[in-house]
Amino acid sequence: MSRVKKIVRRMKVKNELARQIMGEILGTFVLLLFGCAAAAQVKTSRETKGQFLSVNMAFSVGVMSAMYLCRAVSGAHLNPAVSLSFCVLGDLAWIKLLPYSLAQILGAYLASGLVYLIYYDAIMEYSGGILTVFGPNETASIFATYPTDVVSVQTNFLDQVVGTAMLMLCILPLNDKRNAPAPEALLPPIVATVVLGISMSMSANCGAAINPARDLGPRLFTFTAGWGPEVFTCYDYFFWIPLVAPMVGGVVGSIIYVVFIQWHLPEPEDESEEIKEQTKVIEHNNKKDELYLKMSSL
Amino acid sequence: MSRVKKIVRRMKVKNELARQIMGEILGTFVLLLFGCAAAAQVKTSRETKGQFLSVNMAFSVGVMSAMYLCRAVSGAHLNPAVSLSFCVLGDLAWIKLLPYSLAQILGAYLASGLVYLIYYDAIMEYSGGILTVFGPNETASIFATYPTDVVSVQTNFLDQVVGTAMLMLCILPLNDKRNAPAPEALLPPIVATVVLGISMSMSANCGAAINPARDLGPRLFTFTAGWGPEVFTCYDYFFWIPLVAPMVGGVVGSIIYVVFIQWHLPEPEDESEEIKEQTKVIEHNNKKDELYLKMSSL
Amino acid sequence: MSRVKKIVRRMKVKNELARQIMGEILGTFVLLLFGCAAAAQVKTSRETKGQFLSVNMAFSVGVMSAMYLCRAVSGAHLNPAVSLSFCVLGDLAWIKLLPYSLAQILGAYLASGLVYLIYYDAIMEYSGGILTVFGPNETASIFATYPTDVVSVQTNFLDQVVGTAMLMLCILPLNDKRNAPAPEALLPPIVATVVLGISMSMSANCGAAINPARDLGPRLFTFTAGWGPEVFTCYDYFFWIPLVAPMVGGVVGSIIYVVFIQWHLPEPEDESEEIKEQTKVIEHNNKKDELYLKMSSL
Amino acid sequence: MSRVKKIVRRMKVKNELARQIMGEILGTFVLLLFGCAAAAQVKTSRETKGQFLSVNMAFSVGVMSAMYLCRAVSGAHLNPAVSLSFCVLGDLAWIKLLPYSLAQILGAYLASGLVYLIYYDAIMEYSGGILTVFGPNETASIFATYPTDVVSVQTNFLDQVVGTAMLMLCILPLNDKRNAPAPEALLPPIVATVVLGISMSMSANCGAAINPARDLGPRLFTFTAGWGPEVFTCYDYFFWIPLVAPMVGGVVGSIIYVVFIQWHLPEPEDESEEIKEQTKVIEHNNKKDELYLKMSSL
Structure with a gap:
C-alpha cells in the first residue's frame, strides 16, 4: 500500500506547467472526441442516427465533460482564443499562451485520429x-x-469574430464574483449551454469553430491521414479564418464585458468587511481568553 | 497598475440609471443575437442546419446568457412587459420604465443589425x-x-396576452422567498426553460414575441435596412399586437400570481424570528461579557 | 400603503384546504396550458412548428413551472394518481383526495378551454x-x-399502470431524506425530466396520460365544446383507462419504492443525534451560565 | 402504528450485499425500461412518435432516475463495466463484482420482459x-x-472500448473531491448527460451498449421470448463484443483518469487541516471548561 503511494508520489508531475499541458491535452481530446465522433455518426449514417442538432449537442456535452475533467488542473481553457483572452485579462501568464495552445491543438489532433479509427x-x-x-x-x-x-x-471572418466574442461575453460573467455568478460547481454545464447556443445560431456560414485548436488539430490530422493538402488550400485558403478570427473575437468579447459590465459593478468590499468582522470576533475571543487566564492565575 | 485602476475608477459610470440602461442594452443585444441568428441559420439553410426547435432553444440560451450578463446591473428584464410588471409590483420605479424599454429596443435593434451583417x-x-x-x-x-x-x-391579441401572462405567472414564483423558490444562482437557466416552453407551445399563431422590444427593435431594423414600410403595414398593421398585448399580458399574469398564490402564502416571519433569536444570542453574550468584566474587576 | 395591506390580509384565504385547492387548480392549469397548446401548435402547423418531441418537452416544462408555482401552497401534486399515492403513503389526508382531484380536473378543463380559444x-x-x-x-x-x-x-391498461408506477418510483426517491435526494429547490426540473422520459418511452400506445385529471379535464372540455359524446364512446369506451389505470399504477409504484428501497435504507438517526448533541451543547452552556451566576454572586 | 413499524423492521434486509443486489436489480430495471421502451416506441411507430435522438434521451433519463433510486443503496453502478472499474480502483470489493453483475443482468432482463408486454x-x-x-x-x-x-x-471492439473508456474518464472527475467535482446531489443528471453525449456520438457502429448488462439481459430475453438463437449467432457471434469490450474500456478509462489527472491533483490536505483546527478548538474549549471547574471549586 505505502509502496504504491510512494510510486504514485514519484510519478507525480511536480512542474505546474507540465501538469497544465497534460490537462489541456486530455480536455481538448475529450471535447473533440465527442464532437467529431458525433459529426461522423450523423454524416456516415446519412442523418438516420442523429441530425445537425445532435452534433451541436455532442460538442456541448464535450465542453461539459472536458471542463469537469481538467479545470482543477489547467482551468479547462480548451481553446487558444480563451487562453489569449485570459492572458489579456491577466488571469494567465503570457508565457503559457503558446504551450497551452499547442497542447490544445495536440489534444484535438489525437482525438481526430481516434475518431478516424x-x-x-x-x-x-x-x-x-x-x-x-x-x-x-x-x-x-x-x-x-x-x-x-x-x-x-x-463575412466568415466577422462570423468567427462575433461567435467567439459572444463566447467570452457570455462565459466571463458566469464566474465573476462581482456579478451574479453561476454556482461554481455547475459552471461546466452552463458554459456548455452557451456553446450549444452559439453552434445553433452561428454555424451556418462556416461551422462555428470559435476555437483555433478545435479547427487546426483536426485539419492537420486530415492533412496527414489521406485528405491531402486540399484541406488547407480549399475555399481559397479558408483555414486561416478559424485560426485568426477567434483570437480577435475572444479579446473583443472580453473587452466588451470588462468595459460595459465589470467596471460598473460594485467593488467586492463585502468580503473584506466580512473578514474584518471575523477578525473582530477573534480579537474579542482572545480578550475573553486573557480574562480566563487572569482569573485562573488568581 | 494603480494608474490603470485610477482610469477604471474614472471611467466607472456612477449614475445608477445609466448603468442599468447599459446593462439592458447589452442584455437584450445578447438575447436577440442568439435568437435572430438562429432564425437566420435555420431559414437560410432551408432547415438543413437546424429546425424550428433550434430557434426556440437559441432564444432560450439567449435568455440565460443575457440574465447572467446583466442581472447584477439592471435586473435583466430584457422585456418592457417584464419592466412594466415590476413597476406594477413595486419592484421598479415608474420613472425607469421608459428608459428601460428604450434601452431594450435599442439592444434588439443593434443585434438585428449584426445578425444582418x-x-x-x-x-x-x-x-x-x-x-x-x-x-x-x-x-x-x-x-x-x-x-x-x-x-x-x-386571436393573435389573446395569444400574446396569454403567452406573456404565462411568462410572468411562471417566473414570479421562481424568486419569491415566501414561495418555494429556485436557487438564486440558477434562475437564468430556469427562466430560460420557461421561455422555451412558451415558444414551443404558443408560437404557432404569431411567433411568441411576448416582448415588445424583441419585436419592435428588429422590425425597426428591417424597416431601415431595405424591407421597407411593409414590415409595419403587412397583415393589416399587425405590428401593434406584439407591442400592446404583452404589456397587458404581463400585468395580468403578475396580478394572477399575486392574488391567487402570493397573498395566501405564509408571511416571511421566520426571518424576522431568526433575527430576534440572533438578537437574543447577542444580548446573552453581552451579558456574559459584562460578567467577565465584573469578575475581572474583582 | 397600510390600507392595501389590510385589504390583502382580509382577502387572504385562511382555510388551508381552500388555499390548496386554489393552488392545484392553478398548477394543473399551467401544466395543461403548456402541454395542450404545444399539441395544438404541432398538429395545426402539420409538424412545421414543432414535432412529437416538442409536445413531450412542453408538458415537461409545464410540470416544472406548475411545481414552482404551487408546491409551497398545495405540494403540487397536479395529478390524482399522485395525490392517491401520497394518501397511501400517509403524506396527504384521505379526506383531501377528492377535493384535490376535482381541483386538478377543473384546472385541466380551464386550460383546455383557453387553448381552444x-x-x-x-x-x-x-x-x-x-x-x-x-x-x-x-x-x-x-x-x-x-x-x-x-x-x-x-395492453393499454398495463401501459398506463407501468407508466404511472414509473412516475412514482422515480420521483419518490428525489425527496427522500433517507435516500440520496435531489436538491430541494431543484425538484421541479428533475421531476419534469422524469415526466419527459416517460412520455418519450411510453406514449406510443395511448398517449402517456399517467394522470386522470390531465385526461378527463380536456376530455370533458371537448365533450362540451363541440366534439360531442364520441370523445367518451370512441375506441370502445377507452376513456376509463387513463382514469383507473394511473390510480392503480401510482400505488403500485409507491409500494415498490417503499418495499424494495425505502425500508432498507438506514434510519435517519443522524438528525436526531445532531439534535441530541445540540441539546448537550445547550445544556453545557446553561451549566456554564450557572457557573457565571454563582461566581457573580460571590 | 408501532405494529407496522415492527413488521417493517422485521422485513428490513439486514445483509448489506442482499440490499445492494436488490438496489442494482431495481436500478438497472428502471434504466432499461426507459431505454428499451423508447426504442420500441420509435421503431414500432416508424419514427412518428420519436426519433433516434429520443431513444438516446430516454436512456439518459433512465440513468438519472436509476441513480436517484438506488445510489444510496448500492452506489448505482447499473453496469458491470462500472463495477469492475470500481473494483480496480479499490472502491468495490472484488467479491461483490459477480453478484453486482448478475443483479444488473437480471434487472435488464426483467425490464425487457415488461417492455415486451x-x-x-x-x-x-x-x-x-x-x-x-x-x-x-x-x-x-x-x-x-x-x-x-x-x-x-x-472496429466494433475498439468502438466499445473507447465508448466505455470515455464513460469512466468523464464520470470519475464528477465525484472526485481532489478535482473540481459536480454537486453531490446533482451527479445523476450530469452523469446522464455524459451518457447522452456518448450515445449521440458513438452509437453508429454498434449501438453504444457500453454496458454488458444492458446488452446481455435484453439479448437473453429475446432469446427466450421467440427471437431464438439468432440473437447470439447473428453478425458472426457479435454478442461477445458488448460483453468483453466495455470491461476493457472501463478499466482503460479509469486508469487514464488516475494516471493523467488524479495523481497530479493536490492532496486533499485541506480537510485534514480543518480537522486539526477543529481539534484545536475542542482542546481549547476543554481547557476553558477545566478553568470553570477549577473556579467553581474555589
Missing part, C-alpha cells in the same frame, strides 16, 4: 474510399470546419 | 436579393414576428 | 370546421389521449 | 408476427444492440 469502416463505406473535401460524399467536414459556397471571406 | 450573404442568396415580407423567399420573419394567414386579430 | 382559428382551418375524433383531420387528440388502433385494452 | 401488440403489428433479427421489420434491436453491416469486428 472508430469510424474508419463507416467513412470508407460513405466516401467510397475517396477521402475528399468536395462533393456529396466529402468527409473532411467531419473533422475541420469548412464554409458554405456563397459566403464571402469578410 | 453576419448573414448578409446567406440572406441575399436565399431571397435572391429581394428583401420581402411575403412569399416563399421572405426573410423578414428572421427578425420580427409575423402572424399566420388564418388567424384573426383578436 | 387561442388555437380556435388554427383548429378550424386544420379540421375544416368539423371537430372529430377520427380521420386525418381529427383534433380531439390535441386535448385528451386516444389509443392507437392495434393495441388491446389489456 | 407493453409493446406486444405494437411489435406484432410492426413485425407481422415474425420476430426476427434481420430485414426491414426486425425488432430485435429494440432490446439488444446489433452492429451495422459494414463495420469490422476489430
Whole structure:
C-alpha cells in the first residue's frame, strides 16, 4: 500500500506547467472526441442516427465533460482564443499562451485520429474510399470546419469574430464574483449551454469553430491521414479564418464585458468587511481568553 | 497598475440609471443575437442546419446568457412587459420604465443589425436579393414576428396576452422567498426553460414575441435596412399586437400570481424570528461579557 | 400603503384546504396550458412548428413551472394518481383526495378551454370546421389521449399502470431524506425530466396520460365544446383507462419504492443525534451560565 | 402504528450485499425500461412518435432516475463495466463484482420482459408476427444492440472500448473531491448527460451498449421470448463484443483518469487541516471548561 503511494508520489508531475499541458491535452481530446465522433455518426449514417442538432449537442456535452475533467488542473481553457483572452485579462501568464495552445491543438489532433479509427469502416463505406473535401460524399467536414459556397471571406471572418466574442461575453460573467455568478460547481454545464447556443445560431456560414485548436488539430490530422493538402488550400485558403478570427473575437468579447459590465459593478468590499468582522470576533475571543487566564492565575 | 485602476475608477459610470440602461442594452443585444441568428441559420439553410426547435432553444440560451450578463446591473428584464410588471409590483420605479424599454429596443435593434451583417450573404442568396415580407423567399420573419394567414386579430391579441401572462405567472414564483423558490444562482437557466416552453407551445399563431422590444427593435431594423414600410403595414398593421398585448399580458399574469398564490402564502416571519433569536444570542453574550468584566474587576 | 395591506390580509384565504385547492387548480392549469397548446401548435402547423418531441418537452416544462408555482401552497401534486399515492403513503389526508382531484380536473378543463380559444382559428382551418375524433383531420387528440388502433385494452391498461408506477418510483426517491435526494429547490426540473422520459418511452400506445385529471379535464372540455359524446364512446369506451389505470399504477409504484428501497435504507438517526448533541451543547452552556451566576454572586 | 413499524423492521434486509443486489436489480430495471421502451416506441411507430435522438434521451433519463433510486443503496453502478472499474480502483470489493453483475443482468432482463408486454401488440403489428433479427421489420434491436453491416469486428471492439473508456474518464472527475467535482446531489443528471453525449456520438457502429448488462439481459430475453438463437449467432457471434469490450474500456478509462489527472491533483490536505483546527478548538474549549471547574471549586 505505502509502496504504491510512494510510486504514485514519484510519478507525480511536480512542474505546474507540465501538469497544465497534460490537462489541456486530455480536455481538448475529450471535447473533440465527442464532437467529431458525433459529426461522423450523423454524416456516415446519412442523418438516420442523429441530425445537425445532435452534433451541436455532442460538442456541448464535450465542453461539459472536458471542463469537469481538467479545470482543477489547467482551468479547462480548451481553446487558444480563451487562453489569449485570459492572458489579456491577466488571469494567465503570457508565457503559457503558446504551450497551452499547442497542447490544445495536440489534444484535438489525437482525438481526430481516434475518431478516424472508430469510424474508419463507416467513412470508407460513405466516401467510397475517396477521402475528399468536395462533393456529396466529402468527409473532411467531419473533422475541420469548412464554409458554405456563397459566403464571402469578410463575412466568415466577422462570423468567427462575433461567435467567439459572444463566447467570452457570455462565459466571463458566469464566474465573476462581482456579478451574479453561476454556482461554481455547475459552471461546466452552463458554459456548455452557451456553446450549444452559439453552434445553433452561428454555424451556418462556416461551422462555428470559435476555437483555433478545435479547427487546426483536426485539419492537420486530415492533412496527414489521406485528405491531402486540399484541406488547407480549399475555399481559397479558408483555414486561416478559424485560426485568426477567434483570437480577435475572444479579446473583443472580453473587452466588451470588462468595459460595459465589470467596471460598473460594485467593488467586492463585502468580503473584506466580512473578514474584518471575523477578525473582530477573534480579537474579542482572545480578550475573553486573557480574562480566563487572569482569573485562573488568581 | 494603480494608474490603470485610477482610469477604471474614472471611467466607472456612477449614475445608477445609466448603468442599468447599459446593462439592458447589452442584455437584450445578447438575447436577440442568439435568437435572430438562429432564425437566420435555420431559414437560410432551408432547415438543413437546424429546425424550428433550434430557434426556440437559441432564444432560450439567449435568455440565460443575457440574465447572467446583466442581472447584477439592471435586473435583466430584457422585456418592457417584464419592466412594466415590476413597476406594477413595486419592484421598479415608474420613472425607469421608459428608459428601460428604450434601452431594450435599442439592444434588439443593434443585434438585428449584426445578425444582418453576419448573414448578409446567406440572406441575399436565399431571397435572391429581394428583401420581402411575403412569399416563399421572405426573410423578414428572421427578425420580427409575423402572424399566420388564418388567424384573426383578436386571436393573435389573446395569444400574446396569454403567452406573456404565462411568462410572468411562471417566473414570479421562481424568486419569491415566501414561495418555494429556485436557487438564486440558477434562475437564468430556469427562466430560460420557461421561455422555451412558451415558444414551443404558443408560437404557432404569431411567433411568441411576448416582448415588445424583441419585436419592435428588429422590425425597426428591417424597416431601415431595405424591407421597407411593409414590415409595419403587412397583415393589416399587425405590428401593434406584439407591442400592446404583452404589456397587458404581463400585468395580468403578475396580478394572477399575486392574488391567487402570493397573498395566501405564509408571511416571511421566520426571518424576522431568526433575527430576534440572533438578537437574543447577542444580548446573552453581552451579558456574559459584562460578567467577565465584573469578575475581572474583582 | 397600510390600507392595501389590510385589504390583502382580509382577502387572504385562511382555510388551508381552500388555499390548496386554489393552488392545484392553478398548477394543473399551467401544466395543461403548456402541454395542450404545444399539441395544438404541432398538429395545426402539420409538424412545421414543432414535432412529437416538442409536445413531450412542453408538458415537461409545464410540470416544472406548475411545481414552482404551487408546491409551497398545495405540494403540487397536479395529478390524482399522485395525490392517491401520497394518501397511501400517509403524506396527504384521505379526506383531501377528492377535493384535490376535482381541483386538478377543473384546472385541466380551464386550460383546455383557453387553448381552444387561442388555437380556435388554427383548429378550424386544420379540421375544416368539423371537430372529430377520427380521420386525418381529427383534433380531439390535441386535448385528451386516444389509443392507437392495434393495441388491446389489456395492453393499454398495463401501459398506463407501468407508466404511472414509473412516475412514482422515480420521483419518490428525489425527496427522500433517507435516500440520496435531489436538491430541494431543484425538484421541479428533475421531476419534469422524469415526466419527459416517460412520455418519450411510453406514449406510443395511448398517449402517456399517467394522470386522470390531465385526461378527463380536456376530455370533458371537448365533450362540451363541440366534439360531442364520441370523445367518451370512441375506441370502445377507452376513456376509463387513463382514469383507473394511473390510480392503480401510482400505488403500485409507491409500494415498490417503499418495499424494495425505502425500508432498507438506514434510519435517519443522524438528525436526531445532531439534535441530541445540540441539546448537550445547550445544556453545557446553561451549566456554564450557572457557573457565571454563582461566581457573580460571590 | 408501532405494529407496522415492527413488521417493517422485521422485513428490513439486514445483509448489506442482499440490499445492494436488490438496489442494482431495481436500478438497472428502471434504466432499461426507459431505454428499451423508447426504442420500441420509435421503431414500432416508424419514427412518428420519436426519433433516434429520443431513444438516446430516454436512456439518459433512465440513468438519472436509476441513480436517484438506488445510489444510496448500492452506489448505482447499473453496469458491470462500472463495477469492475470500481473494483480496480479499490472502491468495490472484488467479491461483490459477480453478484453486482448478475443483479444488473437480471434487472435488464426483467425490464425487457415488461417492455415486451407493453409493446406486444405494437411489435406484432410492426413485425407481422415474425420476430426476427434481420430485414426491414426486425425488432430485435429494440432490446439488444446489433452492429451495422459494414463495420469490422476489430472496429466494433475498439468502438466499445473507447465508448466505455470515455464513460469512466468523464464520470470519475464528477465525484472526485481532489478535482473540481459536480454537486453531490446533482451527479445523476450530469452523469446522464455524459451518457447522452456518448450515445449521440458513438452509437453508429454498434449501438453504444457500453454496458454488458444492458446488452446481455435484453439479448437473453429475446432469446427466450421467440427471437431464438439468432440473437447470439447473428453478425458472426457479435454478442461477445458488448460483453468483453466495455470491461476493457472501463478499466482503460479509469486508469487514464488516475494516471493523467488524479495523481497530479493536490492532496486533499485541506480537510485534514480543518480537522486539526477543529481539534484545536475542542482542546481549547476543554481547557476553558477545566478553568470553570477549577473556579467553581474555589
